[in-house]
Amino acid sequence: MSRIAQAFDSGQWSVIASASSKAVIVIIALPLAACGAGGFSLEKAEVDRSIVTSSAPARVTSADADSASDQTTIGNAVSSADIEELRGQAVPWANADTGSRGSITELAEVQDNGQDCRSFTASRESFDGVALFKGQLCIAAAGGWHMQDFKPL
Structure with a gap:
């Protein structure tokens, strides 16, 4: 018979049971003691700034910047249009x-x-949806055009 088998046969179960129950108590008590000793605290936790991900940067342009860019594009189309030829x-x-597009209607001088001005109605189709605007573009003293009025309908 092997020594392990002899130990179980010789009535040493009480020694083995006593040792295993002490081990279980130590295994349970050790983590609790570490928590009670102040090993971890949410107040002491800080953000790890050393982690770098490969996330995409946020889009720099905003809806207001897109709208201003579209307004400039509409103004350029209104100022360069030949009203007599369009009829x-x-x-x-x-x-x-911006990916926006539309059409300019009711164009009149x-x-x-x-001041010489051009009034118009413009539609704008973009990722935001479809909108309709009423505007007026006037010629400045220096000869350039400037947007006098541009508001959604």
């Missing part, structure tokens, strides 16, 4: 920077306080 036809426009 009431819509003027298409597209902004490659008007006088506003002695």
Whole structure:
């Protein structure tokens, strides 16, 4: 008979049981003692800034910047349109920077306080949806065009 088998046969079960129960108590008590000794605290926890991920950067342009870019593109289309040649036809426009597009209708030349202006209605199709705007573009004293009025309908 082997020595292990002899130990079980000789009535040493009480010694083995006593040793295993002490081991169980030590295994349970040790982690509890570590927690009670202040080993971990949420107040002491800090963010690890050394971790670097390969996430994509946030988009720099905002909805306001896209809208301003589209307004400039519409203004350029209105100022360069030949009203006499169009005879009431819509003027298409597209902004490659924002992906927006639309058409300009009701384009007419008007006088506003002695200034030559062009009034218009413009549609804008973008990722945000479809919108309709009413605007007026006037020629400045230096000869350039500036947006006098541009508001959603």
